[in-house]
Amino acid sequence: MTYSANLASEKTYKRARACISFSKWLFISHQVKLSVIMAYASSLGILCSLLLLFFGLGAESSIIASRIWLAKWSSTNVTTSQQRDTFLGVYGTLGFGQVLLTTGMSLMLAYSAMKAARNLHEGLLVNIMHLPMQFFETTPIGRIVNRFSRDVNSVDDKIPRSLGMFIRTFLSTVGTIFVISYSTPLFLTCVLPLGGLYIFIQVSSKAS
Numbered sequence: 001m002t003y004s005a006n007l008a009s010e011k012t013y014k015r016a017r018a019c020i021s022f023s024k025w026l027f028i029s030h031q032v033k034l035s036v037i038m039a040y041a042s043s044l045g046i047l048c049s050l051l052l053l054f055f056g057l058g059a060e061s062s063i064i065a066s067r068i069w070l071a072k073w074s075s076t077n078v079t080t081s082q083q084r085d086t087f088l089g090v091y092g093t094l095g096f097g098q099v100l101l102t103t104g105m106s107l108m109l110a111y112s113a114m115k116a117a118r119n120l121h122e123g124l125l126v127n128i129m130h131l132p133m134q135f136f137e138t139t140p141i142g143r144i145v146n147r148f149s150r151d152v153n154s155v156d157d158k159i160p161r162s163l164g165m166f167i168r169t170f171l172s173t174v175g176t177i178f179v180i181s182y183s184t185p186l187f188l189t190c191v192l193p194l195g196g197l198y199i200f201i202q203v204s205s206k207a208s
Contacts, residue, residue, distance in 0.1 A: 040159065043116040052112060052167070055105035060171040062098035064179055066091060071183075106164075113160030120155055124148070 041049060073087040124147065136144075180187045 040116060040120075043119040044112045045115060048108065048112040048115065052105065052108050055101050055108055056167050056171050059098055059101035059105055060175045062094050062101060064175050066094040066098065067179060068182070069094060105167075109160060109164050109167075113156070113163075116160075117152070117156045121148075121152055124152075 044052075069087070069091055073091065076083070076087070078084050078087065128144065177187075177191065181191075
């Protein structure tokens, strides 16, 4: 029992040391490991993550469908009021669906961010409370307090904002590529070279 308790205490100690040194490492390297991203995603929860992607994909799909429908409407010779009402009704329905899905995505993002912040704060607090005295003797108290102030503020405010911006930008980029490829299939031959050039520029800028 004593050996198991010591082993668990040692593991908790190592986890807490990693949490304490994470902010300093992030400030120096300006990069985030995949394990950190997966840890935040797991704190969101599988259901919340899937619903967030569902609302985001649904909103972007509504935008793409409305653009395609509007292009079809503009290229069609509308001669009867029934045709006009059909085009107008479908376009209005797509716009209303876009509003609902975008609102659902924003609400789900806010709820998921609060859930993730609560889970991460509770996990950090539990780890800190179960640490041996060795940890507090070798770690400045200001660094520990900083984890519960500045870092928790980043989890509560900055990370959700960046996550929402990333999801919207990524889906908008994919949607734009889809629309261009749908109207001009020859554009697909340029996607891979442009993607490789983009990755090369990103890697080169990080190395410099």
